Amino acid sequence: MMQAPTFEFADTMAAPRIYTPEPLTVDATISLEEQASIHLLRVLRMAVGDPIRLFNGDGNEYQAEIVQAGKKQADVRVRGINQSDEELPLNIQLGQVISKGDKMDFTIQKATELGVSAITPLISERCDVRLKGDRMDKKLEHWRKVAISACEQSGRNRIPEILPVQQMSDWVQDCDANLKLILHPHNQKPLATLDKPYSIALMVGPEGGFTEAEVAQAQQAEFSGLILGPRILRTETAALAAVSVLQYVWGDF
Template sequence: MQPADWLAQQGRVARFYVPTTLSLGERVTLPEAPAHHVTRVLRLGQGAPLVLFDGQGVEAGVRLEEVGRKATTAIVEAVWPGRGESPLAVHLGQAISKGDRMDYAIQKAVELGVAAITPLYTERGDVRLKSEREAKKLAHWQAVAASACEQSGRAVVPPVYPPLALEAWLAERDESLKLMLHLATGKAFSDIQRPERAALLIGPEGGLSSSDIQAAEAAHFAPLTLGPRVLRTETAPVVALTLLQHYFGDI
């Protein structure tokens, strides 16, 4: 069956991220989280359709085969390449913020088509994660990214890389367009030539320090303002990514 025909027959169905190979006719065992959602929240039974995606760009139409306490399995009935990826690959460097703010920034960045995210330690940032806590946070942030893909229709889950010091992240950047949000400039998106890849630096609540700004400028990051009002650290990537996608992507 062709993917379009399969989708047309099922109508709107739930989507879940399942990091496994999706091949026509294969039996897929749902991981614990999507299995729980399917059986306990949606209360779907045998024969119900779902859409799964592997996080690498492949989607599959499946039908529940077994729904039980020990395992929930589905049979792959159709496979197709995922859609929803932007032609502009943006690597977001986001200063780590407290509480749910970081979750919100990651969630909305993924919905807006970001290609990769690196949490950053900046001079004015007041969050410092150590070993085990950092590993737990990283796993949580990657789960937030996957959940945002389920909701937004993306089939590629962008990686959330381990946190880095700002200087280390700047040293790795080779994108043709490199921007940092900085209130003290009036440079507009319309002044920039169309790139294929971009890096976007967002500072913490207190903004980038003068040494952070100097380091970013030395790495050829252009300062960019979003207007006269100061945006929160979790709001800034939403606005900046929306404008980047509007000028250079697919919005």
């Protein structure tokens, strides 16, 4: 392995952005995980001395450079902090009933890009997906990787929490937020008439929608209805449209 020469960064914003779970401090040297190392060394063909950007979810993005390169292992040294994310002006907790195939991946990816703080996969009466045991654990780990990848791409330095799967009935009782919304036309109020909340719990149903009993339960838990125009939206479209509207009215859009 070659030791790195002294390197002066010309354009750090053009450098690839990589996630690492390791603690990051200036002048620390860390070994990247194998998948990230292979991506840098084999796919991007980077070498000792090349700049990269790192984040680990603590809210900072770090300037670093490759200092050692093997076949499947890259060591990097942290040189400084590029930027720090400010606290999100709006804490959005998304309760999303699990959808089929890659639709849930899409929802998690885009909700991460749009700035949600936490996502809870939900099971409802009309949910067609059933997860148990190891299959559930693997799916959660996969969804967390989807969120990390979305942070890498979007420049976000804080990773939204992907919480364990819950029954919808439990989530509506347990969630704590200034404003609770369900995508359903009951008891809806124009957003313009509401005071700006610090936190929002947003619940989005499956393709078959919520049952009347589920809507009644949400209403008893102080959820208000939210509708998004006259058209019926797919579950993955509805979640992202709603988050976008909330970010525009009260968030950082």
